[in-house]
Amino acid sequence: xxxxxxxxxxxxxxxxxxxxxxxxxxxxxxxxxxxxxxxxxxxxxxxxxxxxxxxxxxxxxxxxxxxxxxxxxxxxxxxxxxxxxxxxxxxxxxxxxxxxxxxxxxxxxxxxxxxxxxxxxxxxxxxxxxxxxxxxxxxxxxxxxxxxxxxxxxxxxxxxxxxxxxxxxxxxxxxxxxxxxxxxxxxxxxxxxxxxxxxxxxxxxxxxxxxxxxxxxxxxxxxxxxxxxxxxxxxxxxxxxxxxxxxxxxxxxxxxxxxxxxxxxxxxxxxxxxxxxxxxxxxxxxxxxxxxxxxxxxxxxxxxxxxxxxxxxxxx
Amino acid sequence: xxxxxxxxxxxxxxxxxxxxxxxxxxxxxxxxxxxxxxxxxxxxxxxxxxxxxxxxxxxxxxxxxxxxxxxxxxxxxxxxxxxxxxxxxxxxxxxxxxxxxxxxxxxxxxxxxxxxxxxxxxxxxxxxxxxxxxxxxxxxxxxxxxxxxxxxxxxxxxxxxxxxxxxxxxxxxxxxxxxxxxxxxxxxxxxxxxxxxxxxxxxxxxxxxxxxxxxxxxxxxxxxxxxxxxxxxxxxxxxxxxxxxxxxxxxxxxxxxxxxxxxxxxxxxxxxxxxxxxxxxxxxxxxxxxxxxxxxxxxxxxxxxxxxxxxxxxxxxxxxxxxxxxxxxxxxxxxxxxxxxxxxxxxxxxxxxxxxxxxxxxxxxxxxxxxxxxxxxxxxxxxxxxxxxxxxxxxxxxxxxxxxxxxxxxxxxxxxxxxxxxxxxxxxxxxxxxxxxxxxxxxxxxxxxxxxxxxxxxxxxxxxxxxxxxxxxxxxxxxxxxxxxxxxxxxxxxxxxxxxxxxxxxxxxxxxxxxxxxxxxxxxxxxxxxxxxxxxxxxxxx
Numbered sequence: 119x120x121x122x123x124x125x126x127x128x129x130x131x132x133x134x135x136x137x138x139x140x141x142x143x144x145x146x147x148x149x150x151x152x153x154x155x156x157x158x159x160x161x162x163x164x165x166x167x168x169x170x171x172x173x174x175x176x177x178x179x180x181x182x183x184x185x186x187x188x189x190x191x192x193x194x195x196x197x198x199x200x201x202x203x204x205x206x207x208x209x210x211x212x213x214x215x216x217x218x219x220x221x222x223x224x225x226x227x228x229x230x231x232x233x234x235x236x237x238x239x240x241x242x243x244x245x246x247x248x249x250x251x252x253x254x255x256x257x258x259x260x261x262x263x264x265x266x267x268x269x270x271x272x273x274x275x276x277x278x279x280x281x282x283x284x285x286x287x288x289x290x291x292x293x294x295x296x297x298x299x300x301x302x303x304x305x306x307x308x309x310x311x312x313x314x315x316x317x318x319x320x321x322x323x324x325x326x327x328x329x330x331x332x333x334x335x336x337x338x339x340x341x342x343x344x345x346x347x348x349x350x351x352x353x354x355x356x357x358x359x360x361x362x363x364x365x366x367x368x369x370x371x372x373x374x375x376x377x378x379x380x381x382x383x384x385x386x387x388x389x390x391x392x393x394x395x396x397x398x399x400x401x402x403x404x405x406x407x408x409x410x411x412x413x414x415x416x417x418x419x420x421x422x423x424x425x426x427x428x429x430x431x432x433x434x
Numbered sequence: 435x436x437x438x439x440x441x442x443x444x445x446x447x448x449x450x451x452x453x454x455x456x457x458x459x460x461x462x463x464x465x466x467x468x469x470x471x472x473x474x475x476x477x478x479x480x481x482x483x484x485x486x487x488x489x490x491x492x493x494x495x496x497x498x499x500x501x502x503x504x505x506x507x508x509x510x511x512x513x514x515x516x517x518x519x520x521x522x523x524x525x526x527x528x529x530x531x532x533x534x535x536x537x538x539x540x541x542x543x544x545x546x547x548x549x550x551x552x553x554x555x556x557x558x559x560x561x562x563x564x565x566x567x568x569x570x571x572x573x574x575x576x577x578x579x580x581x582x583x584x585x586x587x588x589x590x591x592x593x594x595x596x597x598x599x600x601x602x603x604x605x606x607x608x609x610x611x612x613x614x615x616x617x618x619x620x621x622x623x624x625x626x627x628x629x630x631x632x633x634x635x636x637x638x639x640x641x642x643x644x645x646x647x648x649x650x651x652x653x654x655x656x657x658x659x660x661x662x663x664x665x666x667x668x669x670x671x672x673x674x675x676x677x678x679x680x681x682x683x684x685x686x687x688x689x690x691x692x693x694x695x696x697x698x699x700x701x702x703x704x705x706x707x708x709x710x711x712x713x714x715x716x717x718x719x720x721x722x723x724x725x726x727x728x729x730x731x732x733x734x735x736x737x738x739x740x741x742x743x744x745x746x747x748x749x750x751x752x753x754x755x756x757x758x759x760x761x762x763x764x765x766x767x768x769x770x771x772x773x774x775x776x777x778x779x780x781x782x783x784x785x786x787x788x789x790x791x792x793x794x795x796x797x798x799x800x801x802x803x804x805x806x807x808x809x810x811x812x813x814x815x816x817x818x819x820x821x822x823x824x825x826x827x828x829x830x831x832x833x834x835x836x837x838x839x840x841x842x843x844x845x846x847x848x849x850x851x852x853x854x855x856x857x858x859x860x861x862x863x864x865x866x867x868x869x870x871x872x873x874x875x876x877x878x879x880x881x882x883x884x885x886x887x888x889x890x891x892x893x894x895x896x897x898x899x900x901x902x903x904x905x906x907x908x909x910x911x912x913x914x915x916x917x918x919x920x921x922x923x924x925x926x927x928x929x930x931x932x933x934x935x936x937x938x939x940x941x942x943x944x945x946x947x948x949x950x951x952x953x954x955x956x957x958x959x960x961x962x963x964x965x966x967x968x969x970x971x972x973x974x975x976x
Contacts, residue, residue, distance in 0.1 A: 178825055181973035200829050208825035214818030216731070217616070222714045227721040229714075231826040241712065250710035256615070270822065 128155040137186035161324035162313040169333040170313040207276035213267040222251030260287035351409040357402035368393040443557030455568030463576025502662035520600035524607025525620040566597030591661035598676040599656040605683035612690040728840035736844040744855035751859040808890020812899040845883040874941035881954040888961035895968030
């Protein structure tokens with residue numbers, strides 16, 4: 119098994135090894151390797167153009183890798199595509215469906231292409247996401263289009279769900295429903311492979327995460343393992359002005375910023391805060407606020423180094 | 435080129451307009467270059483005059499014994515091809531951008547709607563003028579060795595006339611697209627209007643005292659100008675009328691566009707069922723399989739094409755009697771013409787000889803239908819519509835072959851209905867025909883249509899939809915060109931055999947030509963096999 123943070127003795131359902139794909143001379147992905155255990159909810163993070171969709175489209179046998187292997191349930195993604203597709207539910211990054219069909223017609227059609235689905239479950243999904251199936255696809259809002267695509271991916275209770283930016287365009291209420299659907303899938307032992315650049319979404323639903331950047335995997339680990347590299351912020355307000363320099367050289371302090379004419383400091387900390395707490399105790403402290411960092415912060419760290427737009431990285 | 439909407443739009447038009455201009459200009463130049471060969475002997479010239487008279491319904495033969503007259507007559511039917519590009523540009527100008535969502539972004543810029551639309555329209559008109567100049571210059575070059583008979587002023591006026599009819603149909607397309615939700619529908623409706631306009635213009639050349647009816651067609655006014663015909667020249671009044679109509683239709687389109695919702699239509703019909711539902715259409719036959727859905731997707735367009743092709747077949751059968759009368763009067767006292775035309779003696783044979791030549795237009799239309807369907811296959815991949823279908827347990831090969839099977843079904847349907855329509859027309863109007871040969875003529879079109887579709891599917895393995903369609907259309911024009919004027923140019927047999935029309939032959943005269951048809955079937959099968967091989971292995975467009 120490549121990557122860390124995985125629970126032992128669970129077989130891998132997705133195995134990707136040194137997968138490489140380029141588009142003419144342009145970069146796609148290079149030597150991408152990771153594996154996903156059965157029953158896992160795996161997050162695949164990266165900014166726009168990092169290679170998430172290329173990786174997913176290779177898994178779906180929509181494009182063929184230049185080199186390397188990708189397997190799902192032990193089957194080669196390209197050579198055994200048909201068998202694999204019986205196991206999979208898929209949400210593409212930019213879903214396109216026949217504009218002139220209604221949502222109901224689209225779902226009926228794909229249900230038939232899959233050889234029939236559990237109608238009761240399908241209707242439950244429609245109710246759950248509150249989809250009006252009578253409207254034509256072209257008349258749907260972005261969020262409703264996404265609902266149609268999500269339902270078609272879940273409706274046959276696939277063993278593996280491959281979801282490329284699945285919640286893009288969904289409102290918070292439906293995002294919550296989606297989180298519930300992913301949780302239920304996991305409880306039923308199904309595997310979810312979810313790409314996103316919305317880190318809070320991954321934080322809520324995923325057990326493990328891989329980060330891809332410029333076509334290369336830069337980090338794989340459990341959510342908690344990733345936490346050990348994250349930084350967090352503490353803002354300390356004092357009863358009297360305090361020199362920010364007093365904290366600058368302390369162990370674990372990455373950044374210091376003086377606020378309110380020295381009446382407060384904001385510290386970015388990596389690792390233990392012990393030295394900071396002891397140093398602060400020498401002054402009259404009015405308040406101390408700690409901000410728990412999110413995955414967005416971790417993610418940003420990977421992209422701020424080379425000056426790549428942080429906003430793009432977090433998708434804001 | 436990105437400084438204004440006008441320049442950006444003009445840039446978008448650069449490849450098609452130059453391609454169209456060079457292609458159609460080269461066609462005209464070749465016709466003129468061939469003139470000395472065609473008019474090599476007095477007998478050959480007389481034969482051309484006779485043929486011109488018998489095919490007057492296609493294009494009016496004015497001074498056909500001159501280079502300019504001959505070229506104008508020969509070019510007559512290409513008006514259909516000339517107008518296709520401006521028609522597509524007209525529907526794509528606003529509706530196409532609305533479909534892609536790019537108009538929303540464009541209209542967020544600080545420019546009024548009418549200004550945006552006007553800049554785009556001006557770019558189209560400029561592009562058409564460039565097209566006209568290119569055609570004019572190439573025509574002039576083609577006629578350079580004809581002792582000054584073809585003048586630069588005449589050829590430029592000829593090009594301008596083409597640009598004007600193009601602009602008019604572009605503006606009709608723009609207006610129609612204000613009423614349709616989809617570009618494709620607007621293109622289909624405008625193409626139907628174009629076909630109707632061409633047929634209505636033909637009427638007065640076939641039925642006496644019907645000029646009043648033909649005046650309703652814009653093509654009539656286009657045909658009033660014949661700048662290449664010595665002593666005939668351009669009809670400035672007719673040209674001004676084309677300009678005026680272009681302004682009226684464009685103005686109406688602008689007016690509607692300024693008032694309607696972006697993404698909406700000018701006249702909103704009340705929704706059939708306003709209440710929301712969460713039901714599923716479990717009894718809908720068209721959703722039951724890939725094949726049923728593929729058939730459902732093309733059902734409407736197939737019905738329209740069937741209507742056009744079958745009605746044209748019936749119309750050709752009806753007018754054959756009149757053409758026959760004209761030919762007979764020409765044949766009297768002219769052994770030369772009789773030898774050239776080689777008509778049989780019996781009525782049935784005569785009818786079939788005339789109709790055989792006219793029927794060549796039917797496979798062209800069926801092949802044009804195949805081009806549109808091949809375009810749809812290519813566009814579906816480009817627009818991502820295959821992505822989710824291919825995520826289901828359907829093999830790629832099956833997806834392609836099933837789509838092709840649906841197209842084959844449609845092609846067979848069109849041919850059979852065409853046969854029924856022609857048979858009915860011959861029975862009702864008393865035109866004696868060998869029904870076996872008629873069946874051969876109608877059903878022999880099927881392999882030609884499928885060959886074009888298979889080639890379209892093959893090209894789609896590498897090319898984007900626009901290029902795929904462009905290449906197929908180009909092939910169609912070249913094939914038509916080879917078969918239509920190839921004999922005049924005395925092209926080598928090997929060249930004539932490149933065109934599928936060669937293998938279609940003259941089934942109305944000679945019945946089933948199975949050996950020739952098998953060549954087309956084999957070529958189509960090879961193209962389809964290669965297309966399948968490619969599709970099973972290629973990266974699906976993102």
